[in-house]
Amino acid sequence: MKEKIDRLRKMVNVLQVVEKHPDLYFITLEGNQLVMALGYLKNTLNFKHLAFMQAVDYLEDNKFMLTYMVYNYELKANLGVNVFIDREESSMFSIHRLWEHAWQYQRELYEMFGIDFPGSPRVDEPFIMESWEEMPPMRRDFDTLAYSQKTYFPRPGRETNDPKEQMKKAKYPNYPDSPKIRRDDE
Amino acid sequence: MKEKDIKIIEKEMKLANEGLPEMERDLFADDRPSRIEPLNKYLEQFLNWARARSLWILAYGTGCGAIELRPLMTARFDAFRYGIAGRPTPRQANVFIIGGYASLKTIKRIVRSYEQMQGPKYVIALGSCTINGGMYYDSYNTINRIDYYIPVDIYVTGCMPRPESLIAGFNGLKKKIQAGQCDGMNKYADNFDWYKANQKQIIKDWNMPDYNW
């Protein structure tokens, strides 16, 4: 596995290598070299199976992290390729020419995160949501609870009382407060 | 009929199907659903007795509750002995089982399938998620209360409800039908505007007829 990554280093600029397990590595690449690197990984280094591609929203850094998980049938090992892209004008090179099913993920990412993949087939067709007018729902600044309460008529729940306070109020008003003990892992 | 009368009738007739393209508007019913009043007492009792004994459910697995419908139909639980059978099309069915959470895309199909069913028709809502959202109470894509969109006759709680509780739900429905208390269809006819407003509030691209006969 290390040998393969060393061969990849000669082609592109590998920013970071993390070994999670002997058969699971994560590497970080530059965005503009991604398609070349994936093509090299697929055609020369035999990482033929694209397990998935997904995005992670880093709202505080104003970045999306895209993860491409590829698998090598001979090595029996997974390699995750991470790429950081800008969150505001989020757009990425399409890899639908490398894998026939990649357009499906790209269509999902366009809908759920708003990441554009120019040239990808059927990318702007609705995939999961129908008649959706809000911002892409998987973005972290979309508040799903507020939207659900606003739209879907929540049924009011029962009233609940904190047992400790209730007992104090109802039965033992003069009982002293116990000092709060902080747990280590809190 | 005189020409004058035809004109008056044409004026009064309003095509409500606004979501459809103009060509297709005439193809669908523009009439509101109407109440079905019970017949004379003894005939109605007989009809209710008969209705309670032939519950044909629509085979539309709208959510994960559908997985318990298949064991219900096999040798172990054998719902056929209660007169319960699955039908593939809404025209032949009179019980609609909402199998759990209904997502935004599904609720549109649920409404349409429900309206296409012939009356008298009944709805059983399965699972906690049809009552108050259940564990998807904060999801952006699942509705919280099914009774805001179609009338529900009986709820079966649980996540997921066991086949036994489903059978108990069917028996409850039978009792209700036999007592003549299942008026979900009349409720839908009476509060048609309210139901439609609720449905149109969440289904933003309303491109189907307002009422499907």
Add this chain to the structure above:
Amino acid sequence: MNKISESKYKDFVADRSKYPEMENGKPVIDLDSHKFTKIWQGPQHPGVTGNMSVEIIVNGDEIVDAKTHVGYLHRGFEKLMERRRYIQCFPIVCRICVPEPDTNEYCVSAAMEDLAGIVIPDKAAWLRTLNLEMSRVAGFLMWLGGQAGSLGMGAIGQWTVAMRDYWLDLFEEMTGGRIYHMYMIPGGVRKNLPLGFKERVLQTVDRTYKLLDDIERVFLNNAIAKSRLKGLGIITPEMVSEYGIVGPTARASGIADDIRINQPYLKYAELEMKMLTSNIGDAYDRTELRFQELLQSLDLVKQILNKIPENGEIQAKLPNVLHWKIPAGQTYIKAESTRGEHGFYMVSDGSKYPRRVFARGASYTHAISVLEKLAVNITISDLAALMVSLHTCPPEIER
């Protein structure tokens, strides 16, 4: 390699004069010419696998174009998990795939343990293996009924679903739940095996063998099943990596890719099993291969029951799970479900809530890319059989 000569399509030559001209490899479809009909198969249709739909355009009864629509079961799990603490994520993930929820539970628990650096006890690993293998049996039984039902053999569906109920009883005894088990909590499993459980499992295994004997005679050797399934939906070995096909669907095309053997997790390395592959890649081949895998799974259940240690811990020590912070990192855990590689990609940022959890459903590409390609040029009546033979499961596609 592909035995097209056996196929029912061997003498079939499509009459292209009635078709539209091909442009860039795609037929020009003009619905206004009344030569084509657009039909929606699903979502309210008995011939689709769950709540999904295929929009097909037919010429006569031959499909010229197919488009899959999913999203009817989308609940937004990934968004909901961002709002929940790690332990709160655990009970909702099993809802991702209804016929076979245990793979989800295992993957999420293992991903949390992997990120937090927790090692589960030996006995817990054995119990997890048992649960996963039993869930594979139940999932295959459900599928077998569906495959037979798609050809109109409803009786086999009645048999297998009734048999699956006995397996659900075992699950209920073992975990307390019939459909959703919530058994493999992070750090181990929730319960020990009840007394006399082993004997009851062996009884059920014997019963299942008996049923499968019947099914092999009635279904797999049935002339109608053979003539309808042979040659239907051939997947070539090149397509497997191009389309991301996994599991038995890939193995039926000759790709030896089983995670339980290639990258053994839990206790699969200590079990005797061999890679089952085939090389034709049509629907009948997939059916036969899955049938063999079902037999293999029953054998594995027997093996596991003999190897489970009597005593031992079933739960590793966990921190207070209400305030459980997992160190930052990312991981990908996968397991072999009945449909193939089912994986969870989890990213944590050091807080109490996961940053991102992504479920890679095993049939994610089967139902869309592959189905849309294979559905062209077959007849409408074969579409249901093709869909079931790809073993699509809609809730794991849209989650």
